[in-house]
Amino acid sequence: MTGFRERPVRPGDRLRPAVRNSGSLLVDNIGELVTNCFGAGEGGPLGIRRNAALLVEDGVVAWVGSARDTPAADRRIDAEGAAVLPGFVDSHAHLVFAGDRAVEFAARMAGEPYTGGGIRTTVGATRAAPDDELRATVQRLRTEAMRQGTTTIEIKSGYGLTVADEARSLRIAAEFSEDTTFLGAHVVPAEYADRPDDYVGMVCGPMLAAAAPYARWIDVFCERGAFDVDHARAILACGQAVGLGVRVHANQLGPGPGVQLGVELGAASVDHCTHLSDADVEALAAQRVDCMCAEGGHTATVATLLPGAEFSTRSPYPDARRLLDAGVTVALATDCNPGSSYTSSMPFCIALAVREMRMTPAEAVWAATAGGAAALRRTDVGRLTRGARADLMILDAPSHLHLAYRPGVPLIRQVLHDGVPQCRP
Numbered sequence: 105m106t107g108f109r110e111r112p113v114r115p116g117d118r119l120r121p122a123v124r125n126s127g128s129l130l131v132d133n134i135g136e137l138v139t140n141c142f143g144a145g146e147g148g149p150l151g152i153r154r155n156a157a158l159l160v161e162d163g164v165v166a167w168v169g170s171a172r173d174t175p176a177a178d179r180r181i182d183a184e185g186a187a188v189l190p191g192f193v194d195s196h197a198h199l200v201f202a203g204d205r206a207v208e209f210a211a212r213m214a215g216e217p218y219t220g221g222g223i224r225t226t227v228g229a230t231r232a233a234p235d236d237e238l239r240a241t242v243q244r245l246r247t248e249a250m251r252q253g254t255t256t257i258e259i260k261s262g263y264g265l266t267v268a269d270e271a272r273s274l275r276i277a278a279e280f281s282e283d284t285t286f287l288g289a290h291v292v293p294a295e296y297a298d299r300p301d302d303y304v305g306m307v308c309g310p311m312l313a314a315a316a317p318y319a320r321w322i323d324v325f326c327e328r329g330a331f332d333v334d335h336a337r338a339i340l341a342c343g344q345a346v347g348l349g350v351r352v353h354a355n356q357l358g359p360g361p362g363v364q365l366g367v368e369l370g371a372a373s374v375d376h377c378t379h380l381s382d383a384d385v386e387a388l389a390a391q392r393v394d395c396m397c398a399e400g401g402h403t404a405t406v407a408t409l410l411p412g413a414e415f416s417t418r419s420p421y422p423d424a425r426r427l428l429d430a431g432v433t434v435a436l437a438t439d440c441n442p443g444s445s446y447t448s449s450m451p452f453c454i455a456l457a458v459r460e461m462r463m464t465p466a467e468a469v470w471a472a473t474a475g476g477a478a479a480l481r482r483t484d485v486g487r488l489t490r491g492a493r494a495d496l497m498i499l500d501a502p503s504h505l506h507l508a509y510r511p512g513v514p515l516i517r518q519v520l521h522d523g524v525p526q527c528r529p
């Protein structure tokens with residue numbers, strides 16, 4: 105387990121409203137409230153309460169109870185019998201980049217395989233882009249995600265791959281998220297192609313030093329064609345030594361050592377997990393930690409599945425059922441990036457997980473909210489119980505089931521972030 109050091113910057117400031125709505129806000133007449141707290145409702149991991157209401161004070165959930173029994177409040181939102189869920193926690197996204205790769209997508213759909221090599225195309229465009237262009241792209245995608253119910257989003261660097269470009273990518277990311285991740289080890293850039301040891305030395309040295317003030321996490325793409333296990337271990341250990349938490353891109357394109365490396369280093373999450381051995385699953389299942397809301401706690405290292413990537417690369421989906429049946433905690437995230445998964449939509453990922461990965465709708469909704477929070481080691485989001493942040497969505501539907509049952513339909517009626525109503529979609 106890694107403790108996080110104090111940071112010299114306050115990432116996420118841009119996301120906090122300058123002036124919070126003062127006074128209290130009651131969200132009333134909720135037909136189905138997903139609290140994500142086992143034992144808070146009628147049973148099951150979603151902790152569902154019927155005919156509920158919820159009181160927000162100072163951006164935090166101050167009270168949850170029956171709609172027959174509501175306290176007085178300064179303002180009121182009538183949910184009109186609809187379902188209310190915690191905001192989605194998207195724990196894996198690459199939003200700081202320039203350009204797009206639509207042509208590469210079309211070629212893949214025409215039969216070309218995905219190798220990860222296209223990352224270098226985005227690196228070139230990102231290095232050439234001014235700060236304001238990168239910032240505008242993050243803002244656009246952040247807004248797009250919020251409209252689809254995402255109130256917490258992790259943002260990685262990884263398309264700069266120079267000391268200056270990685271540092272500025274994270275500086276910009278930190279304007280939009282508290283969970284920023286240094287991914288200088290995304291690929292070896294072209295100028296270091298024949299001397300990867302030198303690149304790893306730079307990542308661990310000056311690049312980490314420049315990036316760390318703006319980062320909470322460190323991540324490595326541990327895959328054939330990217331970074332081998334020795335390089336990955338060295339880079340992650342350097343990050344841990346300066347107080348960053350560990351995450352790993354692991355076992356996406358084929359079997360490999362990434363998942364077990366992540367478990368060995370106490371990673372909060374190993375992401376992709378598309379090609380797993382029995383030993384990988386056993387390693388993930390072996391270590392559990394307590395959790396205030398999940399019965400029996402959750403696994404210390406979460407398996408974060410990114411079905412948008414398999415969709416967009418026409419690849420076999422990860423076996424979520426195998427992980428869940430082994431007791432491994434699963435998160436769902438978008439992997440939003442211009443190459444292999446250009447979606448910011450958590451509802452889309454839920455629909456894929458249910459249809460293609462045999463998760464139940466309840467498992468998928470939990471994985472996209474509480475699972476994402478576990479993958480970021482956050483206890484203030486991903487649930488709607490007293491003391492949680494008032495990050496929530498009101499659906500245009502009576503039940504969370506509709507997120508998978510009505511794929512592709514804009515079902516998010518309203519989003520509250522820190523208790524502040526966002527623009528309606």
Ligand SMILES: [Zn+2]
Nearest residue numbers: 196198353439
């Ligand atoms: Zn990724």
